Every structure is written in C-alpha cells, then in structure tokens.
Amino acid sequence: MPETLAPQPSCSCPDTEHPQYQELEAFIISLPQKKGHLVTVLHKAQSLFGYLPREVQQFVASHMDESLATVYGVVSFYTFFTMVPRGKHPISVCLGTACFVKNAGAVVDAFEKELGINVGDVTADGLFSIDTVRCVGACGLAPIVLVGEKVFGNVTPSQVTKIIAEFSSSRSVA
Amino acid sequence: MNPINSYTELLRFQANCAAAMTELNKNTQINVSLATCSIAAGARETYAAIQDELQQQSLSDVTLRSSGCMCFCYAEPTVEIFRPGAAPLIFGGVDADKARHLVQTYVKQGDLDSEIPLSPSPKLLRIATANCGEINPENIEEYIARQGYLALGKCLFEMQPQEVILEITNAGLRGRGGGGFSTGRKWQFAAVNEEKTKHVVCNADEGDPGAFMDRAILEGDPHTVIEAMAINAYAIGAALGTFYIRAEYPLAIARLEIAIAAAREHGLLGKNILGSGFDFDIEIKFGAGAFVCGEETALIHSMEGKRGEPTSKPPFPSESGYWNKPTTVNNVETFASVAPIIRNGSSWFNAIGTESSKGTKVFALAGKIKNVGLVEVPMGTTLREVIFDIGGGLEEGKQFKAVQTGGPSGGALTAENLDVAIDYDSLIACGSMMGSGGMIVMDDDDCMVAIAKFFTEFTMDETCGKCTPCRIGSKRLYEILDRITNGVAEMEDLDKLRSLGGVIKDTALCGLGQSMPNPILSTLKNFEAEYRAHIEKSECPTRTCKNLLDYVIDANKCVGCSLCARVCPVTAIHGTVKQPYVIDIDVCIKCGICIDKCRFDAILKQ
Numbered sequence: 072m073p074e075t076l077a078p079q080p081s082c083s084c085p086d087t088e089h090p091q092y093q094e095l096e097a098f099i100i101s102l103p104q105k106k107g108h109l110v111t112v113l114h115k116a117q118s119l120f121g122y123l124p125r126e127v128q129q130f131v132a133s134h135m136d137e138s139l140a141t142v143y144g145v146v147s148f149y150t151f152f153t154m155v156p157r158g159k160h161p162i163s164v165c166l167g168t169a170c171f172v173k174n175a176g177a178v179v180d181a182f183e184k185e186l187g188i189n190v191g192d193v194t195a196d197g198l199f200s201i202d203t204v205r206c207v208g209a210c211g212l213a214p215i216v217l218v219g220e221k222v223f224g225n226v227t228p229s230q231v232t233k234i235i236a237e238f239s240s241s242r243s244v245a
Numbered sequence: 246m247n248p249i250n251s252y253t254e255l256l257r258f259q260a261n262c263a264a265a266m267t268e269l270n271k272n273t274q275i276n277v278s279l280a281t282c283s284i285a286a287g288a289r290e291t292y293a294a295i296q297d298e299l300q301q302q303s304l305s306d307v308t309l310r311s312s313g314c315m316c317f318c319y320a321e322p323t324v325e326i327f328r329p330g331a332a333p334l335i336f337g338g339v340d341a342d343k344a345r346h347l348v349q350t351y352v353k354q355g356d357l358d359s360e361i362p363l364s365p366s367p368k369l370l371r372i373a374t375a376n377c378g379e380i381n382p383e384n385i386e387e388y389i390a391r392q393g394y395l396a397l398g399k400c401l402f403e404m405q406p407q408e409v410i411l412e413i414t415n416a417g418l419r420g421r422g423g424g425g426f427s428t429g430r431k432w433q434f435a436a437v438n439e440e441k442t443k444h445v446v447c448n449a450d451e452g453d454p455g456a457f458m459d460r461a462i463l464e465g466d467p468h469t470v471i472e473a474m475a476i477n478a479y480a481i482g483a484a485l486g487t488f489y490i491r492a493e494y495p496l497a498i499a500r501l502e503i504a505i506a507a508a509r510e511h512g513l514l515g516k517n518i519l520g521s522g523f524d525f526d527i528e529i530k531f532g533a534g535a536f537v538c539g540e541e542t543a544l545i546h547s548m549e550g551k552r553g554e555p556t557s558k559p560p561f562p563s564e565s566g567y568w569n570k571p572t573t574v575n576n577v578e579t580f581a582s583v584a585p586i587i588r589n590g591s592s593w594f595n596a597i598g599t600e601s602s603k604g605t606k607v608f609a610l611a612g613k614i615k616n617v618g619l620v621e622v623p624m625g626t627t628l629r630e631v632i633f634d635i636g637g638g639l640e641e642g643k644q645f646k647a648v649q650t651g652g653p654s655g656g657a658l659t660a661e662n663l664d665v666a667i668d669y670d671s672l673i674a675c676g677s678m679m680g681s682g683g684m685i686v687m688d689d690d691d692c693m694v695a696i697a698k699f700f701t702e703f704t705m706d707e708t709c710g711k712c713t714p715c716r717i718g719s720k721r722l723y724e725i726l727d728r729i730t731n732g733v734a735e736m737e738d739l740d741k742l743r744s745l746g747g748v749i750k751d752t753a754l755c756g757l758g759q760s761m762p763n764p765i766l767s768t769l770k771n772f773e774a775e776y777r778a779h780i781e782k783s784e785c786p787t788r789t790c791k792n793l794l795d796y797v798i799d800a801n802k803c804v805g806c807s808l809c810a811r812v813c814p815v816t817a818i819h820g821t822v823k824q825p826y827v828i829d830i831d832v833c834i835k836c837g838i839c840i841d842k843c844r845f846d847a848i849l850k851q
Contacts, residue, residue, distance in 0.1 A: 089451065107548065110550050114531055144552055149533030150535065168454045168611075168700075169610070174837065177836050180835075181814065181838060184815060205452070206453070208460040210617060211457075211617045220495070221282070224285045228836050
C-alpha cells in the first residue's frame with residue numbers, strides 16, 4: 072500500500088535553501104504517500120513558519136503535486152490555518168458554550184481593550200495576537216484562555232492585565 | 246519487548262501484569278490525575294510536591310503514579326490515595342500545600358486530619374470511562390492488567406467476524422456521537438460488501454462546544470479505543486484504521502501516539518496480530534478547526550486532504566467512504582463500550598438502560614452547575630438526578646432555568662422535563678436530542694435569546710458554504726436574532742424565525758444545517774415571553790444583552806473609593822474621592838470589570 076516517491080523539487084520559490092523549507096521538504100519526502108496528506112503537510116508547514124503565506128502555499132503545492140488553487144482552497148477552509156502571522160504569544164479565548172455562559176465574551180473585550188487590537192490582529196511589536204477558539208474541551212475550568220500552549224482557567228476580565236504582564240516580561244529576554 | 250504472538254502468550258502476559266498490580270496494591274499508592282484540566286489547574290506542581298514530600302518523610306515504599314481524568318473536573322487537581330485495607334479515597338483541590346499535608350497525615354499515618362475526600366455518586370456507572378483516572382494511559386501493561394486486549398484475543402481466536410457483529414448488535418450499542426445509529430448494523434453493512442479493501446475510522450473530532458467526553462477517554466484510556474478499532478476491523482474485514490482527531494487536543498494526540506507505538510511493540514497492531522494471521526494498523530489524521538468535519542462524509546473528505554465538505558447520503562460511508570471504499574465511522578465513546586461488551590457479553594450490556602437505549606452514556610456537565618465534570622450513568626437516569634444529585638445543583642441563590650443538550654444541534658429543556666428518563670428517543674420527544682453528550686446548565690441570569698444567537702453565530706461561522714439553505718439561511722437567522730438582541734426587531738421577525746427555520750431543516754444538505762435551527766425553535770417554544778420582551782419593550786429580562794442595558798452606579802451604595810475608575814479600561818468612570826462616582830454610558834463598553842472589583846455591590850446593570 073505505501074508508495075515511495077523520489078523527491079522532485081521543481082519550483083523556483085525564493086529561499087528554498089532556508090532550513091524551514093528544507094525541513095518541510097524532508098517531511099513531505101518521509102510521508103508514505105502524498106495522496107491524502109495535504110492537511111498533514113499544512114499542519115507541519117504552519118508549525119515551522121508560524122503561518123501560511125502565499126510562498127509557503129506555493130511550495131507545498133509544487134511538492135504535493137497539487138495546484139495552488141487547491142492548496143488555497145484547503146487553507147482558507149480550515150480555521151486552524153492562518154495566512155497572517157500570529158503574535159509571539161498567541162492568545163486564544165475559548166468561546167465554547169460552557170465558556171460563553173461564564174462570560175467569556177467579556178474576557179475577549181478586556182483583552183481587546185488592554186492590547187488595543189481586535190480579534191484576528193497582532194500588536195505592533197508582534198508580541199501578542201488575539202483569536203477566539205471553539206472549545207478546547209476544558210469546560211471544567213471555564214472560561215479558558217490559552218496563551219501559546221499554556222492554559223489559564225476560570226479567567227475573569229479583571230485577570231487580563233496580569234496574564235498579559237506574565238508574558239510581557241519576556242520582551243526584555245527575547 | 247518481543248511481540249506477543251499467540252493467544253496463550255497474551256493470557257499469560259495479562260496474568261503477569263495483573264499479578265504485578267496486585268503486588269503493587271500491597272503498598273500505599275498515590276495517583277495524581279494528569280489530564281488537560283488537571284495540568285491547567287496545577288497538577289504537575291502537585292505531583293512534584295508529593296514526590297518531594299515522600300522523600301522528605303522517607304516513605305520509600307509508597308508508589309507515586311499518574312493517570313488520566315478522574316472526571317471530577319470541578320475539583321482539579323485531584324489525587325487518589327490507596328492505603329492497603331482501606332477503600333481508595335479521592336481528594337479535590339489538591340494544590341502543593343494540601344498535597345504535602347496529605348502525605349504527612351493520611352499517607353504516613355492514616356489520619357485524615359480534617360481533610361474531606363470527595364464522594365462519588367453511587368448513581369455513576371463507569372463502562373466507557375472505567376479506566377480513566379485508574380491507569381497510567383502511557384503504560385500499556387496497566388491497561389492489560391485490567392483485561393486489556395483480551396477482548397481482541399477472544400475475537401481473533403474464539404469468534405468469527407459475523408459472531409462479533411451479532412454480539413455488538415444484540416448488545417444494542419448505538420452511536421454515541423449523536424446519530425444513535427445501531428453500531429452492529431453499521432458494521433454489518435460494511436462487512437457484507439464484497440470490496441476487498443475496507444477502512445475503520447474513529448471520529449475523535451468532538452466538535453460540539455461544551456463536550457469533552459472523548460478527550461477524557463483518549464487522554465485517560467487510549468488503548469480501549471485502539472482495541473475496539475481492531476475488533477471493528479476484524480468484524481468487517483479491514484486492514485487499516487484512522488483516528489481523525491481535532492488539532493485542539495494536543496495531549497490526547499500525544500497519548501495516542503505513545504499508545505499506538507506500544508501496541509505495535511507488543512504485537513497488538515501491525516502484521517499477523519498475536520499470530521492470528523490478521524493484519525491491522527492505525528494512522529492518525531488531524532482536523533484543523535472545522536465543526537462540520539464531525540459529519541462523517543465531511544470527515545472522510547478531510548481525511549483525504551480536501552476541504553471538509555459533506556456529500557449527500559446515500560451512498561453511506563459503509564458502502565463508499567474513504568477513497569470510495571466501504572468505511573465504518575464510529576465515535577470514541579461508542580468504541581469505548583466495545584471491548585467491555587465482548588468481554589462481558591451482549592446480555593450484560595443489554596440489561597443496562599432503557600428499551601430503546603442500552604448501556605451507559607457519558608455526559609459532559611458544564612455551565613451554571615456546582616460539580617462540573619464528566620458523568621457516566623445508565624441510560625434512563627433522569628435529568629434531575631444528573632443535574633441535582635450528581636451535579637450538586639446550581640450555585641447558592643440561583644434558579645434552574647434550562648439545560649441545553651445536543652450542543653448546536655439540540656434544544657433547551659426546561660424544569661418541566663427534569664424527570665424525563667434520558668434516552669435517545671425521550672430527548673427527541675422533548676424537542677432536543679442526545680447529541681454527543683454535552684449538557685450545559687443555565688440559570689436565571691442567562692438570556693435564552695442570547696443563547697440561541699450564540700449557537701446560530703457558531704453554525705454561521707462553521708457552515709461549509711456548499712448548500713444555500715445553510716450558507717445563507719444561517720446568516721439570515723443570525724441577522725434576525727441580532728436585531729432582537731439590539732431591540733430593533735418586530736413581532737413578525739418571530740414568524741420569520743419559525744418559517745425560515747423550518748425551511749432550512751427540510752432542505753439543508755447535511756446534519757449541521759438540518760439541525761441548526763433547533764436551538765432557536767426550542768427556545769422560541771419554551772421562552773417566547775423573553776423574545777417578546779426584547780421586541781415589544783426593548784428589554785432584556787436577564788440584563789444580558791448589552792445594547793439593551795446601561796451600567797449605572799447606585800449613588801446610595803457608592804462610597805467613592807475610586808477603585809472602579811482606576812480599573813476601567815476606557816476611563817468611562819469619573820468622580821471625586823469619597824463622593825459617588827458616575828459612569829459615562831456613551832463611553833462604557835460594558836466589560837464588567839468594575840462590577841467584578843466593586844466591594845460594595847454599588848454597580849448595577851439596568
């Protein structure tokens with residue numbers, strides 16, 4: 072059942088010598104087959120680049136023997152994939168039902184006001200971005216906020232300043 | 246580790262693992278829950294504190310272990326302590342300090358010293374979640390010690406595929422993802438197909454907001470699902486299985502990867518399983534944040550690397566699914582009942598539950614309830630028992646208003662329905678549905694119009710866009726609800742909601758669209774007065790809809806401490822210290838931080 076395919080890079084994307092492109096190419100080559108693995112590859116690409124700009128989509132299209140239109144159609148369908156960069160500390164506020172009834176909407180408003188940006192945007196210094204997610208399944212601690220991989224539970228609007236401060240201090244270390 | 250390559254060897258290996266656990270049970274054991282919620286609540290710090298305290302107290306014969314979710318989500322971090330000769334006790338809220346105290350008192354001396362353990366309800370019956378919180382999910386031997394993989398061995402060596410299907414059918418197992426279709430019949434459709442290549446899929450997308458049963462099972466007992474998929478594959482003649490798991494569950498993904506590798510290492514997955522000649526292996530594919538991919542045809546297309554758009558049924562996946570081959574798609578919780586059924590027999594399972602709905606159901610109880618968590622009870626348990634007995638009821642002073650079951654596809658049940666015996670058919674008769682098991686409790690502070698709008702906004706965001714009724718209909722429904730919550734609707738908007746909702750139910754392509762109007766139609770039926778108040782009086786009776794209320798400081802209660810003004814993110818509050826402050830309602834964004842901080846209850850929503 073698995074097929075091995077010889078690598079045939081044929082595009083002229085810029086910076087394909089860049090280590091992230093090389094790692095992505097190696098990942099594609101390591102797949103048992105290309106067929107059926109487009110979403111898997113896009114997950115890998117986003118984990119390497121942080122987002123999926125046109126150039127990365129073009130690279131994936133060429134290496135997966137798909138058209139750019141097909142790749143774009145898949146990227147634009149799934150909310151997990153983003154074509155704009157996220158912040159260094161991406162903030163995700165859960166808006167699942169359990170969090171919603173515990174006033175998660177007010178938590179979103181508080182983050183927007185504190186950071187001066189709207190949901191979907193990144194701060195000018197690139198440190199924070201705000202997104203909403205639909206249920207991470209930790210309803211026992213609603214409302215939930217994720218900053219990167221760190222999970223905060225029972226979050227109220229008045230805790231927002233402290234949460235942001237915890238990650239702002241990393242600015243001097245970065 | 247050499248692969249186990251016969252049934253006899255498996256039985257012997259299982260006996261050895263069980264004996265090892267019995268040996269372990271001769272000493273005191275401490276078990277710390279390490280699932281997503283536990284870790285978020287600080288369980289890793291709890292574990293480290295226990296480890297350190299055991300060393301400080303020189304308690305070298307005490308075993309420290311970890312497990313998945315114990316299902317007491319409201320009390321995380323949870324720790325179970327077993328002293329030989331006594332029943333195991335579970336403690337909640339165990340932070341590092343409490344952990345050290347428990348080691349010094351109960352662990353060392355058997356003295357509880359004012360610590361009060363949790364008391365699990367006797368109404369719980371754990372079959373699908375039996376191992377959750379009991380075993381280390383990253384150690385296959387603990388699963389095998391509790392009869393893990395014996396069901397697979399029994400199928401491969403003592404049963405024909407048709408006998409396996411008959412057992413599952415006779416047990417009465419129905420799909421736990423929400424569809425409620427007979428699992429045995431679904432397997433049978435795929436089994437009789439003459440195609441040589443077939444597939445088994447586990448739907449681990451769990452897209453319903455407020456549902457976390459599958460996450461707990463995958464994080465706490467991944468092997469039960471793997472074993473069931475192998476049994477499913479044997480029954481229908483498949484050689485490949487796929488987990489389709491949502492990307493939002495990183496810990497579950499990690500534990501699955503460990504479990505699959507361990508199963509392969511032990512000869513329980515791969516070629517010639519247990520020397521039986523049966524080949525079966527599993528791959529993992531990830532979701533990418535699309536609720537519609539919980540629908541089986543959309544899920545299959547997503548697995549194929551495409552946009553997750555559903556297609557009409559028939560053909561059903563059991564006839565033509567993954568790469569157009571016969572495919573069975575089953576939910577995590579459905580799979581978690583399979584091995585117990587094979588081990589204990591269909592009559593055992595059949596004896597639990599109601600006439601139409603056998604076995605148990607895991608509910609994710611959340612919202613305005615004291616004991617948020619997972620509740621596994623026999624079908625036929627009443628809503629009252631789940632919410633008030635097991636769930637502990639609502640917070641002090643709050644009245645029960647409604648419970649939403651079935652997520653965005655379901656409806657709101659009221660106090661009138663509390664004594665309904667929960668099963669697939671009874672919930673539909675009440676205007677809702679079982680769904681995947683999410684149960685959100687609401688109190689008198691919740692605006693049912695806002696809840697309907699929330700669910701509609703969700704489905705409007707999640708519609709795949711393929712069919713007009715859902716793509717455009719969801720937006721039109723949302724616009725009407727938005728007008729209502731902003732106080733600019735008219736009474737005929739209620740008629741529009743009913744008629745448009747009915748049209749969408751009849752004409753949408755897939756289950757997402759067909760069930761999307763349910764929250765609106767059910768809240769309109771049970772809470773029409775609330776809708777009318779929004780329209781006729783531009784009032785939100787529960788003071789929830791922001792544009793219909795103002796935040797106002799009560800001058801009689803305000804002492805002028807100025808705390809609210811200092812925390813207001815938009816500087817909307819002004820005044821002089823020791824005089825009542827005033828909120829500028831044109832600037833106020835109604836975030837509620839001032840209400841949170843006010844120590845004198847002086848700020849009201851009007």
